[in-house]
Amino acid sequence: MRVSTLFMTRVLAPLSQGVSHRAKLYIQLICLAVTVLIGVADYLAGRDITLAFIYAAPISVAAWFTGPAAGLLLALLSVVLWISGDIAIGLYSGVLITTINGVCRLGFYSVLALALARLGELQRIVERRAEYRAQALARETAERERLEQDMIEISEREQRRIGRDLHDSLCQHLTGTALAGQALVESLLAAQRPEALKARKLVQLVEESIGVARGMAKGLHPVEMEADGLMRALEEFAGTTSEIFGIRCQFLCHVPVLVRPPAAATHLYRIAQEAVHNAIKHGHAQEIRILLDESESGTGLVISDDGEGFPDPLPDNGGMGLRIMADRAKMIGGRFTIARNADHGMELICWLPASPTQREVLYV
Ligand SMILES: Nc1ncnc2c1ncn2[C@@H]1O[C@H](COP(=O)(O)OP(=O)(O)OP(=O)(O)O)[C@@H](O)[C@H]1O
Ligand SMILES: [Mg+2]
Incomplete structure (x- = not known):
């Protein structure tokens, strides 16, 4: 039988x-x-x-x-x-x-x-x-993946738009206010009025607000359209991360890496951003390296940290960062891996093949 x-x-x-x-x-x-x-x-x-x-x-x-x-x-x-x-x-x-x-x-x-x-x-x-x-x-499954990618692309576009609006409207408006305030300070000083000090303080506050608004605009629209925009954006990001979190965040780039198209550069930037935030938030890393490198065969983005590494088992807290990073890599035809480092911490690699034929670009 x-x-x-x-x-x-x-x-x-x-x-x-x-x-x-x-x-x-x-x-x-x-x-x-x-x-x-x-x-x-x-x-x-x-x-x-x-x-x-x-x-x-x-x-x-x-x-x-x-x-x-x-x-x-x-x-x-x-x-x-x-x-x-x-x-x-x-x-x-x-x-x-x-x-x-x-x-x-x-x-x-x-x-x-x-x-x-x-x-x-x-x-x-x-x-x-x-x-x-x-x-x-x-x-x-294919439809779900496409919708997820559409969602990422739409939110990316919206963030860039808000960033642009913030820069072009609020920042300009505040700059005008600061200039008007400066003119007021000068006329009060010329009239030797004691209010001049208070007016100067006011101008300082407005200038600080310009700094905050610019920072926000930059965060929402981080990578400039030029091919070297990613290098500059990552360098700046590493600097501010070190400053804000009091850790050592280094950006290493041994040869000039020019990433095209701009959408690919933005995706790589967002991957680095999420990886660094994860390393700080979950791994409590003290040292993070963002390496951007290029060879004939492609461009590599490697983020490594000296933190605690993945917990075992991974918590089921509904986090989306890892999945979105993988989706972003897929959208630009790249490959994404994340694994424990040999000694400690994590290492994330996003590899973008140089030849368009090797890239399985789904949606850029
Ligand atoms: N560099 C890292 N070091 C240690 N653990 C990490 C690291 N990156 C990710 N993890 C672990 O992987 C889990 C999933 O990360 P993921 O980015 O997907 O979600 P999240 O950060 O918890 O939430 P979200 O990104 O949606 O805000 C985290 O909860 C954390 O336990
Ligand atoms: Mg995360």
Whole structure:
């Protein structure tokens, strides 16, 4: 039972998928030829050896692959060949006995053919359903990935727009206010009025606000459109990170790396930003290195830290940073890996092949 089930599911089922009409015809002809050969062999084997069960093989194959009709026809042919062989070697035992034997054998072969034909059909239906579901699942996954990437791209665009607006409207407005305040300070000083000190303080506060607004605009729109924008943005980011968090965040770039297109540079910048924030927030790193390097084969961004490394197991806190970094890398046709460092901390690598053909750009 076990062997037959294995035979059907492992051997016959895969073979039976997608059998064309022409292939069916070939199978039927081959099974017919095999049945005739078995009939001849049965006759040659004489009265001592019976090949009755061997007829079942071509009947089963024909029924499984091509349906019940072929199986039943072969069953009938097998019985005819068997009876003719027996008569030819002198084993004829009267009409009644021969008819009873023939009907029994025909019944057995027919049940076998019908059962196998039905099983084959069911197997094909199950296979087709599984294939259909797998395709639907693949389509859904692709759609979900596309939506995620759209979301990232839209939020990136919106951030850049807000950054630009902040820079072009609020910063300009505050700069105008500071200039007007400076003019007021000068006229108060000229009139030797004591309010001049308070007015100067006010101008200072406005200038500080300009600094804050500029910083925010920069954070929202970090990478300039020039090809060397990423180098400059990462250098500045490493500097401010060291300053704000009181750690050592270094940017290393041994050769000038010019990243094109600007969208790719922005994605790489965001990956570095998230990796550094993770290293500080989760790894409590004291030293972080951001390495940007380029060779003939591509551009590499490596962020390594000396923190505590991934906890084991990873907490299921719904964090999205790692997934978004991987999505960003995929969007620009890059490869993304993150792993524990040999001694301590983590090392994240985003590799962007130089040749566009090696990049599987999904959406830039
Ligand atoms: N450099 C790192 N050092 C130590 N642990 C890390 C590091 N980077 C990531 N992790 C671990 O991986 C988990 C998932 O990080 P991920 O950036 O996806 O989510 P998150 O930072 O918790 O939340 P989110 O990024 O959505 O604000 C973190 O909770 C942390 O445990
Ligand atoms: Mg994170």
